[in-house]
């Protein structure tokens with residue numbers, strides 16, 4: 001299995017960036033002497049011929065969308081090459097393993113996947129039948145593998161050029177963007193988060209020299225901006241600061257973005273000017289909702305007042321805050337949804353949003369910590385195994401109808417590259433209509449004035 005093509009690694013979707021979860025695994029396997037072939041189907045074709053040659057197919061499923069696409073791909077692999085061993089790896093692989101193992105895949109690895117996957121390939125090569133630690137199969141159940149990985153510098157030579165991926169847009173200019181991770185897992189346990197059932201509050205820091213080497217390799221291939229895709233860049237703030245300062249010393253014109261939770265932004269606010277000086281273009285934060293009841297239910301660790309304070313703090317420092325939202329949960333109301341829209345409109349913050357976030361509906365994968373909530377029987381329905389989520393209904397049926405309307409609207413807006421401000425007010429019109437009120441999009445747009453293009457990545461990100 002050591003020859004090129006016999007091990008096939010596939011990524012289907014990684015939020016528009018060059019797939020880190022291929023690069024990281026390629027490093028581990030190549031060091032062990034394997035010569036895997038890697039294909040990113042988000043930008044490249046995968047031929048039947050390549051599938052036919054594979055004896056082992058690893059499919060990366062770090063998020064819900066990747067899992068949906070990965071399942072279709074696994075079915076294609078199965079029909080073309082029934083003898084290939086198909087393994088899903090990544091955050092969503094294990095949450096859905098029981099269902100997927102029935103016919104679609106042979107193995108699933110969650111958490112720190114590199115080492116178990118390497119051991120699985122070695123065992124298959126030697127014809128061993130015994131269970132491999134960290135590998136979930138039809139014969140053996142397994143928890144996520146949450147042990148420190150011997151990190152290696154990701155190997156990217158085989159991956160498509162950065163030109164094929166999302167870019168940083170700022171004003172009317174576009175910059176090539178790279179991606180890396182300085183930590184794995186998360187020390188928090190927010191109830192709705194898919195990281196919680198896998199890492200359960202644990203996280204690991206990637207050695208600084210490895211992160212910097214990965215950045216160096218991407219800058220050499222043209223990256224002018226780096227996204228730090230850690231679940232939370234400030235789980236280890238000193239570690240994060242050392243990395244961005246070292247990056248800035250070596251590449252003073254390279255900018256970056258990172259995801260940081262509201263609680264951390266408040267607690268370590270004194271670090272924000274250092275981030276700005278090191279080239280921080282924007283910070284993504286999982287604001288989720290402006291409704292304190294919702295935030296309490298999600299165990300987010302922040303309040304509406306905290307969110308407002310963080311918007312003000314970042315504005316003072318000159319870093320754009322881009323909130324990610326989860327506005328459709330059982331606890332949001334039509335009134336509080338409209339209040340959230342009004343907040344963004346009145347404070348001139350519409351351009352901070354990606355419209356898709358106005359439509360996001362809570363996903364409850366198998367294993368979700370939300371399933372243990374005593375009051376969940378009021379809104380929780382059965383498991384939709386094929387969609388990898390439990391069904392749930394909002395206590396107010398108008399909210400479910402509204403979510404479907406907004407999802408259709410923002411999908412069309414994304415395809416047609418519609419104006420962000422206009423799309424926002426069209427969403428607002430739908431919300432008012434759900435209440436039985438009229439709302440003029442044209443008047444609201446005229447009051448708001450012309451929109452501006454704040455720094456953002458050209459792929460609208462969601463799970």
Ligand code: SF4
Nearest residue numbers: 186188189190193231
């Ligand atoms: S939502 Fe963010 S802070 Fe909470 S567990 Fe997930 S990654 Fe960590």
